[in-house]
Amino acid sequence: MRTTYLKTAQIVLTVLALLFCISLQAQNMSASYVTISGVVKDKKNNKKLEYVSISVPGTNIATITNTDGFFSIKVNNALEVKTLDISHIGYQNLRYAVSDADLGHEITIYMTSNSNLLKEIVVHPVDARELVEQAIQKVPENNSADVNMLTGFYRETIRKRRNYINISEAVLDIYKSPYTKDVYNDKVQVYKGRKLISPKVSDTLIVKFQGGPSLSVFVDVVKNPDLFLDRKTLDHYKYEYDGVAMINERPHFVIKFEPQVNLPYALHYGKLFIDRESLAFSRAEFSLSMDDRNKATQAILRRKPFKMHFKPEEVSFVVTYKQQDGRTYLNYIYNEVKFKCDYKRKLFSTGYTIVSEMVVTNRKTENVNKIPNKEAFKTNQILSEKVQNFYDPNFWEDYNIIEPTESLENAVNKLKKQHNN
Secondary structure (H helix, E strand, O other): OOOOHHHHOOEEEEOOOOOOOOOOOOOOOOOOEEEEEEEEEEOOOOOEOOOOEEEOOOOOOEEEOOOOOEEEEEEEHHHOOOEEEEEOOOEOOEEEEOOHHHOOOEEEEEEOEOHHHHHOOOOOOOOHHHHHHHHHHOHHHHEOOOOEEEEEEEEEEEEEOOEEEEEEEEEEEEEEOOOOOOHHHOEEEEEEEEEEEOOOHHHOOEEEEOOHHHHHHHOOOOOOOOOOOOHHHHHHEEEEEEEEEEEOOEEEEEEEEEEOOOOOOOOEEEEEEEEOOOOOEEEEEEEEOOOOHHHHHHHHEEEOOOOEEEEEEEEEEEEEEEEEOOEEEEEEEEEEEEEEEEEOOOOOOEEEEEEEEEEEEEEEOOOOOOOOHHHOOOOOOOHHHHOEOOOOOOOOOOOOOOOOOHHHHHHHHHHHHHHHO
16 A cells, blocks of 8 residues: 555545635734835846745745745844845855845746756766655655754635636745655644635535645655655656756756656656755656556545546646755645546536645754644644634735735635625
């Protein structure tokens, strides 16, 4: 039996008719912290850059830009932040000097592509399979050897066709044991959260999926090698060298992999990004194979109504890691599930998209206590049933979040109007 997140973690995405009013854009301008907001763009073509890492030097405080390139980061006044570190795959690192004039105003940060650096890198012939094996062997050396308590911000949305019908968010406590330990030692706890759900009965969708806040544990591919990095199952895949990419101004080998055997369960395909110097895994982009949709369905679907037809179309992931002080730590996880479903005798099916993402916004290694089992997020729990309906515009207080995109803000306003009618 495979002991992957696909069989152990679940998310129950249930749309209920609930009255709720929320403001995702509101910020608490408490005197205890300052908020720095802005947009990150490509210097050459002015394109807004998504998923750019923003961090405060000398701390573990961090966030990420949304798909509109926008970010905000909250920092305690006592830290007297003067600079921000900006990094993104394929771009030169940037240290941005923060002035008093930046506080309370949206700043624009421009990043420069490091394509010229790539041209100067000479790469000798690479045995892709051997490189992956070496990287796996160096995980205890490259990844955290200590217990860590991560603070993460998690958001999941459900769209029916183009319309949002479910928005759930939470601040998570994530207990991470050393990378020499089994992934099942790790626990997730929902510290606080909120939800906004369509009141339309026609939007009700009762489908149980694997995932949810537990993504931050079970999709950590380096910590959970059963996904596809177990040395015992490497023969299930074919590996191919796919060039070099720059991450954090460090050259990385890019290794493509795809299934080469037929098994009773669905396998993955994608790319691994391995630091050329340390052989640490810095990034993984992968998808569930749709060659056999019945296998794909078994991998992601826990339960559905008897008369419902379910057809998965795409299940994709991005997992990134951040190097700090010679070790690599979990940084960001993105998951997208696209599927269609309909009931028997209906002529047309309805398309749904579920997006889940989690960014690590802080980390501590001292005085870390394991999350008790009774307080940990359970695989049979529903996030939208664990979090509350809030009217408080300062709900997130000084916690860092992934800023909502413009489309998400529009969806929130639309759902609020539906509740008020």
